[in-house]
Amino acid sequence: MEGKKYRALGEDCQAVSEVVGQVLMIAIVVLAFSSVAVVIFSDVVVNPPHTPHTDLQANLQKNNGNYTLYISHMGGEAIDLKYVKITLFNSSGELAEFPDLKGKGWDSERNVLNNNVLTLGDYIEIDTGVKLASSDTINIFLVHTPSQQVIQRFTLRS
Numbered sequence: 001m002e003g004k005k006y007r008a009l010g011e012d013c014q015a016v017s018e019v020v021g022q023v024l025m026i027a028i029v030v031l032a033f034s035s036v037a038v039v040i041f042s043d044v045v046v047n048p049p050h051t052p053h054t055d056l057q058a059n060l061q062k063n064n065g066n067y068t069l070y071i072s073h074m075g076g077e078a079i080d081l082k083y084v085k086i087t088l089f090n091s092s093g094e095l096a097e098f099p100d101l102k103g104k105g106w107d108s109e110r111n112v113l114n115n116n117v118l119t120l121g122d123y124i125e126i127d128t129g130v131k132l133a134s135s136d137t138i139n140i141f142l143v144h145t146p147s148q149q150v151i152q153r154f155t156l157r158s
Contacts, residue, residue: 049146052077058140058154067130069140071154072123079118083146086124089139090132098126099145 054076060067071086073079085099101116101124118124132138140154 051144051147051149052079052151054079054151056142056152058156060138060156067128067132069126069128070123071142073118073120075120079151081116081118083144085143085145086126087141087143088128088130090130091137096128096130
């Protein structure tokens with residue numbers, strides 16, 4: 001009796017090797033695609049520069065026909081000004097860019113901004129050289145240059 005059961009079990013084994021082969025091929029394909037996806041989406045390949053998150057406030061003041069822009073740091077992360085540029089657009093589409101910024105703030109010894117890093121309470125003062133009409137709108141973009149991301153956008157009226 002034992003011999004008959006063994007023969008009956010051993011006679012029908014041809015399809016098992018095909019199924020096992022297909023399962024192994026599917027497993028290899030899934031592992032290959034998942035390893036490619038891990039490489040593509042990992043931090044090693046896609047590592048964007050950190051864009052500072054901060055709260056800024058902007059004011060325009062008229063001085064001798066031109067406007068002076070004041071941007072104050074009201075909270076959040078410190079901003080290294082060597083990685084920031086300011087772009088201005090007025091309603092007629094004229095553009096002014098300020099890539100080299102110098103901030104003003106309080107250093108107890110020198111009364112200047114410490115290491116040109118904008119921190120809480122510090123501000124940037126820019127003589128825009130732009131003449132605006134009485135009801136002109138100006139759009140101000142503070143851009144983080146390594147990541148090309150806008151830190152903050154302001155819309156002000158003259």
